[in-house]
Amino acid sequence: MTSTSTDQPRKTLPARLGLSGGAAALKVRFIGVIVFLALLGIAFSALTPRFATLDNGRSILFTAAILAVAAVGQAIVVLTGNLDLSVGAIMGMAAYVIYDIAGQNPVLQPYVVVLAILLGAILGAFNGFLVAVLQIPSIVATLGTLSIYRGFVSFYANATEVTSGQLPPWMRMLATASWFGLPAYVWVALAIVITTAVALRVLPWGRKIYAYGSNPKAARFFGLNSTRIIIGAYVAAGIIAAIAGLLLGAQVGNINSLLASGFEMQVLAAVVIGGVSIWGGSGSVYGAAVGAIVLATINNGLVLLQVQEYYRLLIQGAAIVAAVAVDALVQRRIHSATTRRRIMEVVE
Amino acid sequence: MRNVTRRYGWELLLVVLIGLAGIWSSTLSPYFLDPxxxxxxxxxxxxxxxxxFGLFPIVVQGEIDISLASTLAVGSVLFGQLSVAGVPLVMALPVVLGACAILGAVNGFLVAYAGLPSLAVTLGTLGAYRGLAYILAGDVGVTGIxxxxxxxxxxxVGIVPLxxxxxxxxxxxxxxxxxxTAFGRYSYAIGNSAGASLMAGVPVPRTRVLAYTLAGAMAGLAGLVWVSQYQSARGDNADGSIxxxxTAVVLxxxxxxxxxxxxxxxxxxxxLLGTIQTGMKLANVPGxxxxxxxxxxxVGSIGIPRSIQLFRQKFGRNKPRASVRPAATVA
Structure with a gap:
């Protein structure tokens, strides 16, 4: 590096080096996930002939669909450098409460999605209020709301279930429908992923989330309202989680008060494996969706190989730690690349 | 006296709350106050x-460990298996506490030396250790302790349970x-500013690893209590108790x-939490x-003091004086 610096303009080279160093590391991170997915696919197809079939591919995507939707919402929050552990509780609450209300008032059945958006926005806003206004660390705040929301559902449910007969028929049909050779849920998930990705890229709301996440202090000096950004991220995450809850509820059929409990682990695993940095500011919702497919593939392959269910937890946990470790390396690479540039500029 | 209320204000508040919760519980059942x-x-x-108590030093250091309940599960299953295998408790105790301490130390190393965020690390090991406990326990768990x-x-001991x-x-x-101890001083120093502590010569990574190791061992000890109280051990023991x-640590x-x-x-x-929960049990509130x-x-134990503070900042009358006062006392 130092040898080439003599025959190039002094100012641009370090800048370029620094930028390409960081950007390259991030690109490698995303490609890494895809390569990992491919390797998984190869390994599983070599181990069992039942893996590499069209039907199995469909079933993987179907499992991944709901997880991907929830992961997209979580990714928005993680991009701000926070976490949402209450995602599973929001899903469960949305599914139980909304389907219960709609089951008792059939007039409301066409509007369940609107209700989900409302409920998700309220629950998300409460999370955001705790994190942004009261400045409770997100892990503690959402661990608290996890139990508040979950406790509320069990209080509301009073040990009863919402049966599949109470669900809106069109949601039931959506859960089993197949469009253009793929389950309808996969298309729904794809639509949500793309909409969110475009929103994050195009809308000022999305750009602010990235700006705040990559450097909260700088964002504040730049005049961005951090409170509003965080609450906005949590509201979006809450809405998406509530929709994911509706999808899961319609798929499951009979909904009890424990629906989707513990789901936050899988969702966070998907987000982290998909390359959304836990420090905030970098990563994409596409990555989170790919992370969901990776997890679904692992689960599917392990089931086909008849590996005990428990190993899944072990592998999932190890995958989170490994992914965060890789992120730490990437982070360090970016850091060293950018600080080197800064030092060079000062020297000049 | 004023000094005491100032320094121990939070503790005094807790004592008052315990009293109130005790009165509430005793109205629900006449047997509550029976020693x-x-x-x-x-x-x-x-x-x-x-x-x-295991988590306490970690939080003082500004970190977190949400994997403790999973470590407990591993510990309880190990105790169960060793008991069934005929190993006497005196021999099993150091083995299991050591194993759980190692699980804690793994967290500590990943946080202190690899520089990973403690939340992500322990979220991963929360799942991984839980999986380990299931694998060790098998499908049906361990009985016949x-x-x-x-x-x-x-x-x-007299009327007090051991x-x-x-x-x-x-x-x-x-x-x-x-x-x-020095460990305690270091912990508070690290929690206030890890960077400054490092520059002041505090062995930051070592202190962190020690805290996590200790927490792991405490979870192992809790595993023994679990086995003795429930007379069985399963992979899902203590799930969700974090x-x-x-809450206890933060409250x-x-x-x-x-x-x-x-x-x-x-x-x-x-x-306080125990009194409230016992009261809720007496009132037949479902678990x-x-x-x-x-x-x-x-949420309230952090949020309420914070909102009072925010409220004061916004509407308090002595806002301008607050910034002058420290300087005046120094002078």
């Missing part, structure tokens, strides 16, 4: 207390550890951002709805 009943109800909170492992739950005595000993240990544990006045908090506060918080109250306490 034998009180002490035997206290047994239910021994497991949480041990984990809470031998009597020597059960003594802890069945032994009473397990409760153990919690008091542990409380004193952690009070001494945090208030009287909520109660973290005890340990700042979640690190740097402050006392063992006495943690102990009082456990007593799943009890989590709502605990969660609200977790």
């Amino acid at each position: 034998v009943n009180l002490l035997s109800s206290a047994q239910f909170f021994v497991i949480f207390s041990l984990m809470a 031998t009597p020597d492992y059960l003594q802890l739950a069945s032994t009473w 397990a409760v005595v153990m919690v008091l000993v542990v409380a004193v240990f952690f009070w001494l550890l945090m208030a009287r 909520l109660f544990v973290l 005890g006045g340990v700042s979640i951002k690190g740097g402050s908090g006392r063992a006495l506060g943690v102990l009082l918080a456990i007593i 799943t709805s009890q989590t709502l109250v605990i969660g609200a306490l977790l």
Whole structure:
């Protein structure tokens, strides 16, 4: 590096080096996930002939669909450098409460999605209020709301279930429908992923989330309202989680008060494996969706190989730690690349 | 006197709240205030207390460990398996506590030396250790624990259960550890500013690893209590109890951002939570709805002081004076 610096303009080279160093590391991170997915696919197809079939591919995507939707919402929050552990509780609450209300008032059945958006926005806003206004660390705040929301559902449910007969028929049909050779849920998930990705890229709301996440202090000096950004991220995450809850509820059929409990682990695993940095500011919702497919593939392959269910937890946990470790390396690479540039500029 | 209220204000508040919760519970059942009943109800909170004291130094250092309940599961299953295999308790105790300490140390190394965020690390190991516990326990779990492992739950010192005595000993240990040793001083220093502590020569990574190791061992000890109280061990033991544990630590006045908090506060918080939960049991509140109250306490114990502070900042009359006063006292 130092040898080439003599025959190039002094100012641009370090800048370029620094930028390409960081950007390259991030690109490698995303490609890494895809390569990992491919390797998984190869390994599983070599181990069992039942893996590499069209039907199995469909079933993987179907499992991944709901997880991907929830992961997209979580990714928005993680991009701000926070976490949402209450995602599973929001899903469960949305599914139980909304389907219960709609089951008792059939007039409301066409509007369940609107209700989900409302409920998700309220629950998300409460999370955001705790994190942004009261400045409770997100892990503690959402661990608290996890139990508040979950406790509320069990209080509301009073040990009863919402049966599949109470669900809106069109949601039931959506859960089993197949469009253009793929389950309808996969298309729904794809639509949500793309909409969110475009929103994050195009809308000022999305750009602010990235700006705040990559450097909260700088964002504040730049005049961005951090409170509003965080609450906005949590509201979006809450809405998406509530929709994911509706999808899961319609798929499951009979909904009890424990629906989707513990789901936050899988969702966070998907987000982290998909390359959304836990420090905030970098990563994409596409990555989170790919992370969901990776997890679904692992689960599917392990089931086909008849590996005990428990190993899944072990592998999932190890995958989170490994992914965060890789992120730490990437982070360090970016850091060293950018600080080197800064030092060079000062020297000049 | 004013000094005492200032320094121990949080603890005094907890004592008042315990009193109120006690009065509320005794209106629900005349048997609540019976000392034998009180002490035997206290047994239910021994497991949480041990984990809470283990978590206490970690939170003081500004970190977190949400994998403790999974470590407990591994510990309880190991105790169960060793008991069934005929290993006497005296030999099993160091082995299992050592194994759990290693699980904690793995967290510590990943946080302190690899520089990974403690939340992500322990979220990963929360799942991984839980999986490990399931694998060790098998599908049906471990039953048929031998009597020597059960003594802890069945032994009473006078009218006090031995397990409760153990919690008091542990409380004193952690009070001494945090208030009287270099480890404790380092922990508070790290919690206030890890960077400054490092520059001041505090062995930051080593202190962190030590805290996590200790927490792992405490979870292992809690695993023994679990085995003795429930006479079985399964992979899903204590699943979700980290909520109660973290609530106890935070409610005890340990700042979640690190740097402050006392063992006495943690102990009082456990007593308060225990009283409330026993009261809810007497009032026939279902267990799943009890989590709502605990969660609200977790959020409220941080959120209410913060909102009072915010309210004062916004509407307080002595706002301009506040910035002058420190300078005046220095002069």
